[in-house]
Amino acid sequence: MRNGHVTERLPSIGILGIMQPLYDDMIPGITDHQAAYARRIAESLADVADCVVGAPVRGRADAERAVREFENDDLDGVLVVMLTYGPSLRVTRVFDQMRLPVCLANIQPEPTVTPAWDMDDMTYNQGIHGAQDTANAMVRAGLPFDVVTEEWPSAAFTERVGRWARAARAVTAWKRLKVGVFGYAMNGMGDARFDETALIRKLGPEVEVIAPGELHRTMAELPGPAVAALMEREDAAFEVDERLSKEEREDHARMQLGIEKLLVEHGCGAYSTHFDAIAEDGRFARLPMAAASSLMAEGYGFAGEGDVLAAAIVHAGHRLAGDGHFTEMYAMDFPTDSILMSHMGEGNWKVARDDEPVRLIKRPLGIGGLADPPTLLFRIKPGPATIASLVSLGGEEFRLVVAEGEVLDSQRLPSLEMPYGQFRPDSGIRGCMDGWLRAGGTHHMVMNLGRTAADWEVFCGLADIGFVRV
Known part of the structure; x- marks a missing residue:
């Protein structure tokens, strides 16, 4: 029996990537480009969580559909990632009714601003002000949430998200206990x-x-x-x-x-x-x-x-x-x-x-x-x-x-x-x-x-x- 310990499964986490259609004409293919970024985030977290990557959220219907799927799949929590700036009113209703623990990952694809950046790079990496708008919506909704501001992929980012994911697993299990x-x-x-x-x-x-x-x-x-x-x-x-x-x-x-x-x-x-x-x-x-x-x-x-x-x-x-x-x-x-x-x-x-x-x-x-x-x-x-x-x-x-x-x-x-x-x-x-x-x-x-x-x-x-x- 002492050697028969069943290893606890990894937390199961949905990645909710938020953006908006405003930039489609300016940067053709931006949605696919940032969806690939969300998948890379999931891959970087493979040692601490089983991640389910939702389709990029570009409006209220997308957000509500994605969260319903996460809930129906009995996931432990939702990791919110700003793929670009996204207006918070399109996700406000989702956060007001959110039943899963949430973490806002305040990250961006590139950790360094360089002189080589053009407007495409600026758009890909502008998540910080979307995070501010989105966090404000969570606070107004009275939703408890965690925040992780880090470079990705990095050991610190993985460690902090892993800690949140374990806590989300425990809290979600408590709600059903x-x-x-x-x-x-x-x-x-x-x-x-x-x-x-x-x-x-x-x-x-x-x-x-x-x-x-x-x-x-x-x-x-x-x-x-x-x-x-x-x-x-x-x-x-x-x-x-x-x-x-x-x-x-x-x-x-x-x-x-x-x-x-x-x-x-x-x-x-x-x-x-x-x-x-x-x-x-x-x-x-x-x-x-x-x-x-x-x-x-x-x-x-x-x-x-x-x-x-x-x-x-x-x-x-x-x-x-x-x-x-x-x-x-x-x-x-x-x-x-x-x-x-x-x-x-x-x-x-x-x-x-x-x-x-x-x-x-x-x-x-x-x-x-x-x-x-x-x-x-x-x-x-x-x-x-x-x-x-x-x-x-x-x-x-x-x-x-x-x-x-x-x-x-x-x-x-x-x-x-x-x-x-x-x-x-x-x-x-x-x-x-x-x-x-x-x-x-x-x-x-x-x-x-x-x-x-x-x-x-x-x-x-x-x-x-x-x-x-x-």
Whole structure:
């Protein structure tokens, strides 16, 4: 399983090239000439996005037709490129009704103005004032959008458009996301509370409540060979605790397969379970700890305690930066200026260290009052990392609190039988925690390996939510 990661597809992007018929008589063939330019842009972005190049937009009907095609093809976003100057009133209606994330690429065919330029060259490269007119239309429409002003083709242009494209993929996936909640959310946990109607109106994620009884029935109906096959994959991927009985492993495997089957049937890309909702049902032997870890590794968003906001941001982390890991801050370690990151037993094993096996252990757990839940135990891979927390501020106001830093190559904690690591924020634990708490950062969050604050900032701009870096 550890080597079975399915690589996330590249973002799918439509290129909307804008010009106008004014120049046809002056420069015969200009439309074909600039269409070829748009195709070269797409070719330069092949490593970061699958680009669909629309026909050059020369009027309102062209623009509306092109965007409808992008939407019908379920693309992730639209990259707007000025092929020449184009009057914005011809695309104003499109931007007022735009459903896909947008980036305005403020570029031109030639990066240098030279004495050899004639009026044809001036016309080919005059996109900058078309970009100003077009951006003004987007602002008036209240459309969130990103802007990239760069030379093309260049590494900087590819990097910035790639960052926007990944953010567009995450935002578009969010708009279609359903988060399954098995049972209910933890009583009294205020930072996970939100207005469901505001969430779906503003951001898109929808809550789908799934009864624990449905999980129990699904587990019982699973065929034995499917259960055995999952256990075989675990044997190949993990170091399995010899103390785990066949009954314990089969019950865990049935929980994982049952949860995934229900997520597929309900159309959910993320989910959350609460230990009380499982324990109080009375029909389950143990909590689905290892299931959460492996389902995260397969690309599902997850959070504990019925926390929909955290499950949604883990889902976004998968699409934005890959391998979203659900975690929380457990304790501060002042001598190393770091924070111990862990949770009750759920964590994405794709972020585990490469030099240690992921262990499937028999793990006593008093919470929930059930039998020992098989749990995946690992330490987080040392190196750069980023944490992000989705905050509901009331109504349709949301904020993302983000911190970059480093997972330390830190001490072992032999008594901690759940995924863990020590995260040292770039701003130090004092500065980070002061900022985190002032911004209302929640106690559940997503961690991604690597420095991804810039990606999250673009994501927030496209989702029209606040961004706070601490």
